[in-house]
Amino acid sequence: MKVEELEALEKPAIDPGTDHIVGPGFTNATVTDKIANVALRPFRSTPMVWFLGIGIAFMLMQGLLIGSAWLFYKGVGVWGVVIPVAWGFAIVNFVWWIGIGHAGTLISAILLLLKQDWRTSINRFAEAMTLFAVAQAGMFPILHLGRPWLFYWLMPYPNSMWLWPQPRSPLIWDVFAVSTYATVSLLFWYVGLVPDLASMRDRATKLWQKRAYGLFALGWRGSTKHWTRYQMAYLLLAGLATPLVISVHTVVSFDFAISILPGWHTTIFPPYFVAGAIYSGFAMVLTLAIPTRKLFHLEDIITSRHLDSMAKVMLGTGLIVAYGYMMEAFMAWYSGQFYERFMYLNRATGPYGWSYLMLIACNIAIPQLLWLRSVRLNVPILFMLSLVINVGMWLERFVIVITSLHRDWLPSSWGEYHPTEFDWMIFAGTIGFFLTLMFLFVRILPAISIFEMREVLHHIKHRHEPQPAPGPAHGD
């Protein structure tokens, strides 16, 4: 890499404001350079903050390794789960992580079909986040099995016991929903990467880098034939992924809604879970995108326009979530059901009342600041808000799982749930694992879709030019 290119890496970028989805003066070549150089820069010019970040994340990840090793050795007794609270952190964390994953699919599939051009700068990033979040989520159901090494019993396969998974259980629907989601997300992410991997291959200077990118670029040459087929495949995948945005968290909410427990047995669960998932997903995208754009000077590619749009999506989905909470309270009163009413009062004022109050504060009250344009454009405050919503959405699952379970139908079986150090260790460990993967991703792969950015530039350039007169239609 030339000296002037290295210097360009350190040059701070200027945010062009909310009217532009990309900074001024970019050409096809410079936008490619800018994005590719984040990954292709020499090892020594990696920002120190990156090393610091991945170091901390990697250390946190050890909590997952140590915690789960001890869990496999001793059994689920190392966790705080005790009857009547048989579902603890494992399920809370599972739902939280899988919810976070939803923003990726929404951005990449639904916004693609809706032709929202502001998705381009953040879709790759959000898809990677989805994939890594689903990986964290997928671990928890396996960890919480009493005998995790028999996890494959969840899949229907011809076995010598002639036993099949119980198809009437939503836990089995979960297995299929999540594994489908993981597969489609991975495919979507990888297919989207192929042309960019070819760009990286062509730009890399060292042979091993060329080979590594080239191997995964699958011989992409960028011919018209390639592009035609590629567009078709990508659109089909987007179509496949679209229903998943709705279906996956709906099925996750069935884990609760199908049961007959007060606080779980509610028809509002599916829509309110889906809205909550997108809410937390966008919060996580912001939590990750804001430091990344600062660290790698990408303010002219991830602009205020993107932050503003994401903040609006958060506000919208946050209001749906607020409606869900309101309906829960309303139905507790309106149904006249003794148990439902008790559950609601206990949730708000019982031993876990603190978590409910914090939940209302983090998910409903504080995010109302997003109505203000000045807040949406204030990057540090927006970052803080995204963290608050992440905490709030985690608390939501904590409240749903723990407060509904800890007061059983029979007062004699009432109990309390206290997470142990291993609960916290494994939870923190997955955050570490997730961040480690994200740090590696932004350093190794193009974190922003290069070819789609070039397409956006093309559209901007030709938007105001007169359209050529339509010629005679060709039959084909």
Add this chain to the structure above:
Amino acid sequence: MAQIFHRGTNTISRVSIIGGVLLIGCIITAAYTIDRGSFNSDVAVVKEQPVPFSHKHHVSDDGIDCRYCHTSVETSHFAGLPATEVCMSCHSQIWANANILEPVRASWRTGESLAWTRVHDLPEFVYFNHSIHVNKGIGCASCHGRVDQMPLMFKVNTLYMNWCLDCHRQPEKYVRPKEQVFNMAYQPPANQLEFGKKLVAEYHIQKLTDCYTCHR
């Protein structure tokens, strides 16, 4: 710019597509074969015994009934292994000096039991009762095979859960009249399913697929 991959890489990548599918197929086939084969189930595997006891000789040639040795099969969960005295009731008179029977005589002299190696060994988490099967019209040969034709004892069935369930889900396929239970050569009638259904009703065969029936 020089090519970054050798020309042969094209072939490797094409082969790896087919090879990947084949490899997965091979792994599945191997896993299935090991799981279902004798390696895992011990079907048709003859085990070393202190005395090479021949069921064929005692049942076919001599006409001894199963219950002469397996005394508790009709009343207990365990069919019972014969005490040394049962062996000696004949072998104190015939083949009394045969070298092959020395362990039996030694057991008789010292009072130490013969240590047979179990051929049909169910895991501890399965509750199995011989008497209920025998009393509801399941023949010895249905599970143990033609023991009267085995010079040395071996399993003919896997004793896997799917094998148990094959009958527990559809007992009419195998049930026979009670008086035929100990008949090794019994042949089911041509209308076994119809006939079996009648017997199932007559013998009140029920509750066969509750988990609790076998896993208590």
